[in-house]
Amino acid sequence: MVDLWAEDGTYIDPLMQGSGHNQIDGLISAVQQRFPAFRFALIGQPDSYGSNVRFSWQLGPEGADGPIKGTDFATLDNGRLKEVVGFLGQIPAAA
DSSP states (O other), rough: OTTTTTEEEEEEEEEEEHHHHOOOOOOOOHHHHHHHTEEEEEEEEEETTTTEEEEEEEEEETOOOOOOOEEEEOOOTTTEEEEEEEEEOOOOOTO
16 A cells, blocks of 8 residues: 555545555555455556546445446646545445
């Protein structure tokens, strides 16, 4: 995970936010603890222009249609994630 993120990288979405390796790692760990049988998977192909990337994803059981879906917009710095802003497009009422 550390290799993907800039030291001062930030992540924010409507449910959580974090800055730096420790906080972002904590966010990822919290999702894994809440949904231990779920995995993230890309939906389609990421789009990029310069240092900007857009990608859609789903979270659910491996090999199945994920009940949680979203699209993230990222800014890269020397090939590493500097800022990620997440938009949640589909969240079940019980999530």
